[in-house]
Amino acid sequence: MVSPIYFIALPLLTAFLLPLFGKIHKSLIRIIPGLLFAYLAVNAVVLLMQTSVDKPIITEIAGWAPPLGINLMFTPFSGFIATVISLLAFLVWAYSYLFKKVEFDNAVKYFVLLMLIVAGSIGVVITGDIFNQFVFLEITSISAYSLTAFYRGRDGAEAAFKYLIVGSFSSVFILLGIALIYGHLGTLNMADIAANIDKIPPKLKVLIFILLFVGFGIEAEMFPLNGWAPDAYSQAPGPIGSVFAAMTSKAGLYALIRMIYTLFDISSAYKTLLIMGVITLVFAETIALRQEKIKRMLAYSSIGQIGLIMIAFGLNTQLGIFAGLFVLFNHAVIKSLLFLSASFLVYNSKVKYISDLEGMGKQMPLTALLFSLGAFAIVGLPPFSGFWGKLYLLMATANKGMVVLLALILSVSIVEIVYYFRVIHRLYFREYTGKYQVQKPRWNAMAAMLILGLTIIVVGLYPDLITSYIQQATDALIDKQNYIHSVLPNLGLN
Amino acid sequence: MSELTINQILTYTFYGTSLLLIMIGFYGVLTKKNLIKIMLSFSIVDSGVNLLLISIGYINNGTAPIFSPSIMEKIHKGISVQMVDPVPQALVLTAIVIGFGVTAVGLALIVRLYRHHNTTNIDEIKNLKW
C-alpha cells in the first residue's frame, strides 16, 4: 500500500483529525504524528526503490488523464528530494516528541503545523501541475509564518511579518507568471507546458521566466531576496530551523530547478542561476563571518550552501547536477544536525550569542561532539559526507574549465572553516561561565541527533550507498523528453 | 462603435486597470510605514491579480459556464452556446481564499506586534536587523 498520493492525503487527514484525537487521550497528539511520519518515510523509501528513470510513477487524481486532471510525478529526481524530506520529517518529530517548552494545547497546533509544512513541501516537490505547486507553496509558507511566531517570548512576530511580506510578493509574481502561461497555452500541466513552450513568443518567455524566477527564488532564499530568512531561522522554535533548512528551502529550490530544466528551454537561464548562486554564496558567507548570534550564523551558512547548490545546477552538466544533488542531501542532513544540536547548546540563553556556548563542550560532551561533527562535515573535511559533495562540485567546475569559480569556492570554504572553528574553539577551549544552566537533551532528541550524526559518518565512508540514487535522479532530470512523454503518452497523436 | 474597437478598449481597460491596481498596491507596500496600511495595500494587489486572471478567461459573447435548464433548452434546439473559460474562475476562487488566509495571519501578527511594541509603525519595530 504505497502511493505518492499518501504523501498529501494522509498528513491532511491526520491534521484535520488531530484535535479530536487529543480529546480521546492527550498522548495521542504526540504519538499519531510520529506514526504518520514513520509511514511517510517507509512510503518514500519503497517508492524510491520502485521508480526508475524510464518508468516514473505517475498518479492521476480524480480519474482524469494528465492534461485534464492534476497528476503527481514521482520521478527519481523528485522522489529523491521527497525521500530526504520525509526521512528528516520523522527525525524532527522524534526530536520534538517530548518538547518541554510546548504545552498541551500548543502541542496540537505545533504538530498540526509541522505535519502541514511537511505535506506542503513534499507537495511542491511531487506535483505535476504548476498552479497546484503554487497552492502547496502557500501551504508551506503560511505554516512557516505561524511557526516562526510560535514562541511569544521572542521577536517571532516581527520575523514572521517580514517573512509574510516577502512571501506575498513571491506569490504575486508566481501568479502573474501562471496567468501569462495560461493565457497563451491554456494549460497548467507542467509536462504540457514544457511540450508547448515554443508557442510562446521568445520575449514573453523571458518575461514569464523572470516572474517565476523571482517568485520561486524568494522561497529558495536566493540573494537579494533572502532578508527574511535569518530572522525566521533564529526566531522559530529550535527544530523548525532545521525544517526551514531541510524542507521549505528545498521545496523552493526544487521549483526553481524544475522550472529551469523542464519548463523552459532558455539557454541563458542556467547562466542566470549560476551567477545568482555565486552572488548568494559570497554574500551569505561574508555576512555569516560577522554574526554574533549562533542561529543567525547557521542561517547565513545555510543560505551559502543554497548558493553552492544553485552553482552546481547552474553548470548544466551531468556532473554538475550530480554534485548539486549530493550537496543538497548533505545540506539537509548536516544543517539539521547543526540546528538541532545548537538549539540545545544555547537552550537557556535568551539572545543566543555565540559567546553563550563557551565551555559547553565539557558540560554537554555528546551534544557538543555532534555539533562539531556537523561543523567538520559542512566545511567539507575528508572522512565525512560533506567532503564528497564539495569534491564532486569542484570536479564539475574543473570539468567546465571555470578555474576562477573553482578558486572562489575553495576560498569561500576557508571562510566557512574560519567561522565554524571559531565556534568550536569557544565550545572546547574556553571556561564554562555558569551563566546559563545546562539543559541535557532527552533520549528522543539525542536519538534523532545520533542518527543524523551516524548518517554523516556512514555516507562519508561509503558514499556509494546513495550515489546510485543520485545518478538516477540526475538522469531523470536531464531527460526532459522522457518526462513529457511519460505524462502525456499520446502527445504525438494530436 | 464597431465590435473591434470596443474589444480594443476593453482590453486596455481590464488589463490596464488590474495592473494599475497591482502597482498602486505595491507602491503602498513599499512606501507606507503603517503595518495595517501594508496589509490593505496587499489586498489591493490581490484584487488586481484576480481581476487579471478573470479577464484572461473571458470570451466574447460567452455565457457563464453553467448548464442551467434554459441553456440546455437552447442546446436541444440546436443553437450553439459559447461559454467562457471556467478554469481561471476556479483558480481565482482558490486565490481569493488563500489571500484571505494570508491576510488573517498577517493581521494577527500585527495585533501581537502592537501589544509588544505599542505601535504599528514599521520604523519603530526594529529589534531584528533587516
Added chain:
Amino acid sequence: MKLKGVIIFILLAYIFFILIGGFLSVQFGKNRMNVAKAYIEKTPKDLQVANVVTAVVVNYRGFDTLGEVTVLFLASTGLASILFRRREIHTELNPRRRSVQASRIVQVAGKALFPLMILLGGYVFIHGHLTPGGGFQGGVIIATGYLFLLIAYRKFAVKHNTITWIESLAGATFAGLGIMGLILGKDFLENFMLTGKLNDLLSGGIIPLIYIAVGFKVAAELTGILDTLLSISVDVNTNSKNNNNE
C-alpha cells in the same frame, strides 16, 4: 524620504509597462480554450454537473481545493497559535466586549437575520453543483450570520468544542471521500457514486457531498477566526507584561 517614493514610482511604472506589454499579447475575449474545452464537453455528459466551475473546483482540480481548505484550516490554527497562549482564555469572556452593549435594533435584527443567513448559506452550498455558488460562498454566508450574533449579543460565545468537531469531521469527510475512491480501486477524489441526471438536486455523484463538507468546514473555520479575533484583548493584555525579555 521623498526621493525614495519617486524612485519606487519610476521603478513600478517601468514594471507596469513591461507587464502590460506582456499581457497585451494575450488577446482579450478571444476563444483560446485548450484544456477547458474538454471540461465543458465532459462535465454535463460524464459528471452530470450543471455548474462547470464547480466541476473544475471539486473534481478536475479537486486537489487544489483540498489545499485551499487546508489553507483556511492553517489560517485558523495559525491565528490561534499566534494570538493565544492558554486554552482557558477561549471560554473567558472579553471584558471589553461585555462592557459595550449593542443597541436594541442591532439585537433584533441579528436575531431575525441569523436563521435567514443560515438558510441562505445552506441553500447556496447544497445547490453548488447547479447554480453559482457552493461550499465556500455558503460557508462564508453562514459565518457572517454568526458574526451578527457575535456583534449583537456580547454574552454570546461560540462553543469551541462544537467548532473543533465540525471542522475536524468536515475536513476528514473531504479527505476521506478522496481516500474512499482509492479503497474502491479508483483514483483519489474520483467519483464512485451514481451521477444521476443533469440539473437534478441529486446529481453529480460525490461532488455535492464534497462541496457540502467544504461548506461546513469553511463556516466553522471562519466562525472560529472571527471569534478568535473578536476576543483578543484579554489574552494579549495578560501576556504582554512578561513578554519584554530582551
Added chain:
Amino acid sequence: MTTLLTALIIIGALILIIVSIYVVSHKDLLVATIASSIISLILSAFYFVLQAPDVALTEAAIGVALTTIIFVVTIKNTKREEE
C-alpha cells in the same frame, strides 16, 4: 459587449483606480478600510459582467464582508490613525 456596458465598465474602472489611490494615501485607517470594501464591490460587479458569477459571489462575501470585518477588528485593537 454593448457600447453602454463598455462605457459603464470604463467608469467603474476609473472609480476603482481612484478609490485604490485613496485607500493607499488616506491617513485614517478605518476610512481606508471601508473604502477598500468599495473596491471589492466594484470588482464583484466586474466579475458578474465577465460571466463569472461564482467568483462574483465569493468576492462579495469574502472581500466586502469578511476582509473588511477582520481589518476593522484589528484597527479596533490597535491604532486608528496612521502616523
